Amino acid sequence: MKTLFLSIILTGLLSPIFSQLKIGDKAPNFNLKNIDNSYVSLDKYRQEKGVVLVFTCNHCPYAKLYEDRLVVLDKEFKPKGFPVIALNPNNPVTYKEDSFDNMIVRAREKGFTFPYLVDNIGIYKKYGATKTPHIYLLKKEDNGFIVKYIGAIDDNPRDSENVSEKYLVNAINLLLQNKDPLVAETKAIGCSIKPY
């Protein structure tokens, strides 16, 4: 009994640290405001084969380095059934650049072809995202969206010309062949999330 009690306490203490979704977990739904003032929810993507979720923002240099690559990715994989959805979890009080108005400006400048949502209710926490950019690749299965890959877009943030491993593209391509990604988790550098 004591052990049980102790383990309950321990689980309670440890859970914030291990709250990140794991590969194979069901992805939580969300319904968030897009830059066009409409609301976008994950459930609406039921007809797709999957979704590329990216926690990103305006201000972070690492997020900026990947904006163009996200647009290319969406153009290639939206027609194949894996569209991109971007979520900005940062509070504009911390970084003015991350405000709703600035998100609209940035998306226009960069020609975003995908939704860019305001995560002001802590969806990032449910996923366990810690930084921008942070990728969650989801595959649609019978019981919902399942996490198949977590981490970086590729292995060279600073120089897109010299990428040697395209982790995310490789993962999507394997999912398209009904296989699981060979590399399911990678580490990426990024800016810590400054939430609402």
Next chain:
Amino acid sequence: MHKLLFIAILTYCASQAFGQDVQIKSVNIKEIKERTKSTSDTIYIINFWATWCKPCVEEMPVIENIQESFKEIPVKVLLVSLDFENQVNSKLIPFIKKNYILNEVVVLNESNPNQWIPQVNESWSGAIPACWFIYRYKELFHEGQVTPDIIKHQLNSLLD
């Protein structure tokens, strides 16, 4: 009078030190590790930061104050900047001069985060700021901003 002269000399020295060209070395994780192994009595506190990272800049006074607060233990603070190499001259060096950063600053020369982040610590998600504490064979890691209490706690656990 003496006091005044002393202050004048100090001011002059300080202005000389900061007026000089700041040289920033570029290092990789392996070189940082080798450096920490070169001494056995010093605690290394390696702070991963960047001038564009607001929480990093916010915690800089705490980091800069470490040596002042822990005089009884030899502590070496190494500020490992993730500023991009093409911004060293335009952003990093001006920041060091403007804020009178006294700790040694180096710029990280690594490209694949998936490779070098786990070399620092397996638990690190890759968000900065982050602090890496090394003392002899012991290592501790803290992701996120530090406070004087966190630093104290980490140093005490290393010395235990």
